Amino acid sequence: MATEASRQPVSWFRGFYAAGVVPWVGRGLVVLLFVWLGVNLSKTPGDFGILLVEGVTLGLVYGLVALGYSLVYGILELINFAHGDVFMLGSWMSLYIGVQKLGLDASSSGFKVVWGLALTLVCAMAFCGLLNASIERVAYRPLRNAPRLAPLITAIGMSFILQDVGLKQLGSAPVSLPNILPTGTVFTIGGNKYGWDHLIVGLSALPVLALLVWLVQRTRQGRGMRATAQDQEAAAMMGINVNGTIWFTFMIAGALAGVAGLLYALYSTNIAYDQGFTLGLIAFTSAVLGGIGNLPGAVLGAILIGLIQQFNEGLSWHAPGSDWTQSIVFAILILILVFRPEGLLGERTPEGG
Amino acid sequence: MSAAAAVPSDNILELENVQTFYGSIEALKGISIEVKHGEVVTLIGANGAGKSTTLRSINGLNHPRRGRIRFQGRDITHASPHDIVERGIAQSPEGRRLFPRMTVLENLIMGTFQRKDRNNKKAVNEDLDRVYSLFPRLSERKQQKAGTLSGGEQQMVAIGRALMAHPKLLLLDEPSMGLAPIFVDRIFEIIREINSQGTPILLVEQNALMALDVASRGYVLETGRVALADDAKKLKENEDVKKTYLGVAD
Ligand SMILES: Nc1ncnc2c1ncn2[C@@H]1O[C@H](COP(=O)(O)OP(=O)(O)OP(=O)(O)O)[C@@H](O)[C@H]1O
Numbered sequence: 313m314a315t316e317a318s319r320q321p322v323s324w325f326r327g328f329y330a331a332g333v334v335p336w337v338g339r340g341l342v343v344l345l346f347v348w349l350g351v352n353l354s355k356t357p358g359d360f361g362i363l364l365v366e367g368v369t370l371g372l373v374y375g376l377v378a379l380g381y382s383l384v385y386g387i388l389e390l391i392n393f394a395h396g397d398v399f400m401l402g403s404w405m406s407l408y409i410g411v412q413k414l415g416l417d418a419s420s421s422g423f424k425v426v427w428g429l430a431l432t433l434v435c436a437m438a439f440c441g442l443l444n445a446s447i448e449r450v451a452y453r454p455l456r457n458a459p460r461l462a463p464l465i466t467a468i469g470m471s472f473i474l475q476d477v478g479l480k481q482l483g484s485a486p487v488s489l490p491n492i493l494p495t496g497t498v499f500t501i502g503g504n505k506y507g508w509d510h511l512i513v514g515l516s517a518l519p520v521l522a523l524l525v526w527l528v529q530r531t532r533q534g535r536g537m538r539a540t541a542q543d544q545e546a547a548a549m550m551g552i553n554v555n556g557t558i559w560f561t562f563m564i565a566g567a568l569a570g571v572a573g574l575l576y577a578l579y580s581t582n583i584a585y586d587q588g589f590t591l592g593l594i595a596f597t598s599a600v601l602g603g604i605g606n607l608p609g610a611v612l613g614a615i616l617i618g619l620i621q622q623f624n625e626g627l628s629w630h631a632p633g634s635d636w637t638q639s640i641v642f643a644i645l646i647l648i649l650v651f652r653p654e655g656l657l658g659e660r661t662p663e664g665g
Numbered sequence: 666m667s668a669a670a671a672v673p674s675d676n677i678l679e680l681e682n683v684q685t686f687y688g689s690i691e692a693l694k695g696i697s698i699e700v701k702h703g704e705v706v707t708l709i710g711a712n713g714a715g716k717s718t719t720l721r722s723i724n725g726l727n728h729p730r731r732g733r734i735r736f737q738g739r740d741i742t743h744a745s746p747h748d749i750v751e752r753g754i755a756q757s758p759e760g761r762r763l764f765p766r767m768t769v770l771e772n773l774i775m776g777t778f779q780r781k782d783r784n785n786k787k788a789v790n791e792d793l794d795r796v797y798s799l800f801p802r803l804s805e806r807k808q809q810k811a812g813t814l815s816g817g818e819q820q821m822v823a824i825g826r827a828l829m830a831h832p833k834l835l836l837l838d839e840p841s842m843g844l845a846p847i848f849v850d851r852i853f854e855i856i857r858e859i860n861s862q863g864t865p866i867l868l869v870e871q872n873a874l875m876a877l878d879v880a881s882r883g884y885v886l887e888t889g890r891v892a893l894a895d896d897a898k899k900l901k902e903n904e905d906v907k908k909t910y911l912g913v914a915d
């Protein structure tokens with residue numbers, strides 16, 4: 313009886329779905345979004361323009377983190393909840409090496425900034441790569457054949473542990489960094505300045521993305537990764553070292569988080585122990601928006617989320633504002649899961665993505 | 666058969682009293698099998714007899730709990746699957762197990778993953794041509810995603826992919842499964858052809874009659890044990906085999 317009653321709403325929903333109502337609600341929301349953007353564009357084109365550029369810049373940094381979620385999900389169907397915190401520790405490592413050890417600051421010579429940042433980048437990538445791969449080794453591999461819930465729980469546990477490490481190193485208040493990158497203006501749109509620091513951050517993400525595409529599409533390791541993602545046993549039968557490949561994938565995902573950690577620290581000049589949670593949520597939503605497991609999708613999703621965040625926080629006509637950013641990101645996550653679980657570029661699978 | 670063969674023998678593969686488990690289920694209860702250089706050996710048996718498990722024990726996907734497996738005289742009982750492939754055992758597995766989002770060509774190339782000469786374009790292309798001449802159908806479908814092929818076409822890719830590995834020993838798990846009768850004949854011709862070029866084959870088949878035709882020796886598995894082991898010709902004449910596996914009642 314009770315089950316009969318509780319089933320009722322589901323079949324109502326099914327009825328709407330069958331009648332094509334739900335997809336139309338989804339389309340309606342997208343149309344409203346464009347109307348809102350259009351009105352803002354006509355009212356304040358200058359703000360709109362700069363937010364567009366800043367959104368893409370930020371989105372590229374988010375994309376580096378989102379790729380880490382997607383790479384790992386693609387190969388293990390596991391959401392590595394600790395990934396955002398690996399990224400946070402990447403920012404911490406950048407602070408530690410770049411600022412505290414090498415003493416980079418606003419007055420450093422151009423030459424010192426270049427080699428200093430290069431060294432910091434290498435350290436952050438190596439640190440985050442090894443950290444992420446170690447997490448795989450100790451927290452996920454022993455549970456490879458356990459029920460799905462088990463690695464999810466250890467993932468959340470790892471996330472807390474890393475956050476506590478961050479708290480210990482960074483303290484509970486945000487830490488600000490000096491302006492290591494030049495802050496001069498590249499161009500202005502309607503009186504709004506776009507700085508060199510942001511341009512450098514955005515452009516730095518591009519070769520990293522290109523390198524990843526090359527790695528996955530063109531190298532032997534990449535072929536091993538793609539095969540392992542599609543069928544682990546079949547991959548083993550081809551002579552692929554499956555455990556090694558999974559370890560390597562975590563390594564790459566971590567290295568990307570390391571790059572993002574540095575770029576984010578340079579972009580915002582402000583880092584905090586809990587940035588892994590907020591940014592992790594954003595990046596994870598980006599990965600789901602693009603189609604989790606789909607690499608170009610993760611970058612596309614991240615750019616869209618970067619834009620949505622910038623527009624939300626910067627536009628003046630009926631924008632909810634930065635207090636609502638996290639709620640909006642979560643709302644987007646829920647809407648995708650309802651309307652298009654396979655994401656924008658993901659394949660529709662029988663299981664629904 | 667039970668005597669430990671420590672001296673180099675004419676066996677390329679030896680299983681000695683292999684016991685393999687799935688959790689607490691004992692799927693193989695101590696089986697001993699040999700494959701000699703250059704021969705085709707077939708494993709026949711009812712559903713669930715342990716044929717696929719035998720192959721999975723050999724290729725390292727399910728390590729035996731007891732017993733020994735030797736390949737070319739070396740112990741591979743506990744070697745990892747990729748190591749075993751590297752030593753020269755390739756297979757076309759049950760259920761084909763293609764990479765569905767890769768094209769036919771990419772799947773075939775995956776077969777060369779562990780080959781030392783995998784970067785030698787010429788050698789790889791020659792092998793591709795060989796596969797295409799065995800299965801002309803595949804050359805028309807090179808760029809099609811493997812997941813969208815018909816069952817029979819997928820079977821051809823699975824066999825072709827195993828050949829691309831240049832195996833020293835080929836394991837085939839029900840290669841005729843899901844194929845139309847003319848293709849079944851063709852598959853058995855191909856098995857002969859591959860073998861005539863020197864590759865020993867361990868063949869698991871439901872189609873016992875054809876399997877015993879192409880094989881020189883055969884093993885009949887029954888619930889995880891070797892019930893019969895003999896020359897293929899003799900097995901074909903065996904009354905029990907006739908009744909149970911060949912569907913001949915006389
Ligand atoms: N993953 C598994 N978990 C538990 N039991 C298994 C598993 N795989 C196989 N078995 C059991 O092991 C036994 C042997 O199975 P196997 O697949 O080797 O049979 P087979 O001879 O290949 O049969 P078929 O002709 O149907 O392919 C069966 O009783 C089966 O139920």
Ligand SMILES: [Mg+2]
Nearest residue numbers: 716717718759
């Ligand atoms: Mg089987």
